[in-house]
Amino acid sequence: xxxxxxxxxxxxxxxxxxxxxxxxxxxxxxxxxxxxxxxxxxxxxxxxxxxxxxxxxxxxxxxxxxxxxxxxxxxxxxxxxxxxxxxxxxxxxxxxxxxxxxxxxxxxxxxxxxxxxxxxxxxxxxxxxxxxxxxxxxxxxxxxxxxxxxxxxxxxxxxxxxxxxxxxxxxxxxxxxxxxxxxxxxxxxxxxxxxxxxxxxxxxxxxxxxxxxxxxxxxxx
Amino acid sequence: xxxxxxxxxxxxxxxxxxxxxxxxxxxxxxxxxxxxxxxxxxxxxxxxxxxxxxxxxxxxxxxxxxxxxxxxxxxxxxxxxxxxxxxxxxxxxxxxxxxxxxxxxxxxxxxxxxxxxxxxxxxxxxxxxxxxxxxxxxxxxxxxxxxxxxxxxxxxxxxxxxxxxxxxxxxxxxxxxxxxxxxxxxxxxxxxxxxxxxxxxxxxxxxxxxxxxxxxxxxxxxxxxxxxxxxxxxxxxxxxxxxxxxxxxxxxxxxxxxx
Numbered sequence: 001x002x003x004x005x006x007x008x009x010x011x012x013x014x015x016x017x018x019x020x021x022x023x024x025x026x027x028x029x030x031x032x033x034x035x036x037x038x039x040x041x042x043x044x045x046x047x048x049x050x051x052x053x054x055x056x057x058x059x060x061x062x063x064x065x066x067x068x069x070x071x072x073x074x075x076x077x078x079x080x081x082x083x084x085x086x087x088x089x090x091x092x093x094x095x096x097x098x099x100x101x102x103x104x105x106x107x108x109x110x111x112x113x114x115x116x117x118x119x120x121x122x123x124x125x126x127x128x129x130x131x132x133x134x135x136x137x138x139x140x141x142x143x144x145x146x147x148x149x150x151x152x153x154x155x156x157x158x159x160x161x162x163x164x165x166x167x168x169x170x171x172x173x174x175x176x177x178x179x180x181x182x183x184x185x186x187x188x189x190x191x192x193x194x195x196x197x198x199x200x201x202x203x204x205x206x207x208x209x210x211x212x213x214x215x216x217x218x219x220x221x
Numbered sequence: 222x223x224x225x226x227x228x229x230x231x232x233x234x235x236x237x238x239x240x241x242x243x244x245x246x247x248x249x250x251x252x253x254x255x256x257x258x259x260x261x262x263x264x265x266x267x268x269x270x271x272x273x274x275x276x277x278x279x280x281x282x283x284x285x286x287x288x289x290x291x292x293x294x295x296x297x298x299x300x301x302x303x304x305x306x307x308x309x310x311x312x313x314x315x316x317x318x319x320x321x322x323x324x325x326x327x328x329x330x331x332x333x334x335x336x337x338x339x340x341x342x343x344x345x346x347x348x349x350x351x352x353x354x355x356x357x358x359x360x361x362x363x364x365x366x367x368x369x370x371x372x373x374x375x376x377x378x379x380x381x382x383x384x385x386x387x388x389x390x391x392x393x394x395x396x397x398x399x400x401x402x403x404x405x406x407x408x409x410x411x412x413x414x415x416x417x418x419x420x421x422x423x424x425x426x427x428x429x430x431x432x433x434x435x436x437x438x439x440x441x442x443x444x445x446x447x448x449x450x451x452x453x454x455x456x457x458x459x460x461x462x463x464x465x466x467x468x469x470x471x472x473x474x475x476x477x478x479x480x
Contacts, residue, residue, distance in 0.1 A: 074319030114316040
């Protein structure tokens with residue numbers, strides 16, 4: 001796929017590969033990662049900003065599971081409140097769930113994939129089920145999805161939802177840079193203000209104090 | 222083009238002046254207000270779409286989804302998102318709740334949730350990676366133990382000072398007793414000098430020379446102790462000594478003179 005191609009091309013690619021679900025990762029500026037999830041032929045689709053990614057390669061994630069074992073999908077209660085969250089929940093179930101009896105799947109259940117809502121973002125964690133009494137060990141990856149938009153179609157179409165709290169990483173970086181720049185600007189402004197300020201007397205002085213000082217006495221002193 | 226822009230500027234200026242005259246504007250820096258951004262939230266559309274693509278024909282076993290509140294939390298507490306530990310604990314408890322709901326359901330369906338010991342299959346993480354993980358865990362544990370040990374040692378040191386003081390006091394006490402005994406002996410109250418023997422025994426025990434024959438021999442051969450710096454100096458003794466080679470040479474030259 002070319003960089004300049006419209007995302008709509010993905011629909012055709014999915015059709016060619018007989019896929020009806022699609023996850024598309026989009027890296028921008030070598031530092032921002034966007035994730036699209038889509039129900040391919042007819043939508044809906046959603047775009048997220050992926051934040052705080054911790055991969056499975058990190059050594060502090062101690063869990064491990066069978067490759068291809070079907071995850072139990074755990075959702076926060078908050079997913080049933082707002083309409084857009086309910087929609088996303090259904091999308092997540094269909095996309096991240098492994099179909100039963102899939103040839104590449106395993107017949108045992110040893111991992112949980114947890115979706116929680118906090119701070120308007122969706123936190124995703126993966127745990128291994130160590131014991132049946134619900135002792136878990138995090139196996140990764142862990143990441144946070146910041147929803148941007150939900151579209152009616154697949155990779156396009158009319159917008160169903162727009163996150164009002166979303167701030168693009170560009171804007172965020174600009175705000176930080178501005179904050180730093182403000183310091184210098186403040187200094188300059190202060191300097192200007194000092195120059196413009198009229199030279200007012202700092203304490204009241206009697207104008208009659210120097211009545212008797214003549215030019216001669218000034219020279220002498 | 223320029224003229225038109227000027228016109229518009231002029232218009233806006235007059236507008237502002239008029240607004241100021243009416244009292245709608247105040248003196249000072251005025252910033253043009255922007256209309257608030259409107260965000261789309263088409264709830265009806267989303268509900269319709271959800272109905273459209275929802276797979277109600279699938280059983281729970283096909284979907285494996287669980288919606289649950291975190292366990293052991295009576296009310297829905299608001300956890301500070303910035304506090305990583307509390308936040309992660311909340312997610313962990315939520316996953317636990319989901320497992321506690323899902324596993325009994327699965328076992329009801331007659332499915333094993335646990336992998337038998339003799340079932341070998343490819344894992345999500347490779348064995349070499351897991352070795353690394355285990356090594357890291359061990360390292361962390363060792364570091365923890367080390368720090369605990371250091372802490373204990375520090376405390377012991379504090380305690381050790383007390384012990385040292387006690388030892389010093391004990392020594393002083395012994396010395397005092399010994400002096401007393403000496404005094405008594407002088408005055409003739411005690412006939413025997415047994416108390417001295419006790420101390421002598423102690424001293425001999427502590428001051429026993431360590432026998433190291435090899436070292437002794439080396440010291441004998443190469444010398445040990447003392448200044449070696451000026452040992453080859455031309456001194457009064459060296460000139461007068463007959464063994465010196467210099468002297469012999471002098472003698473030879475002297476003989477030649479005589480002849």
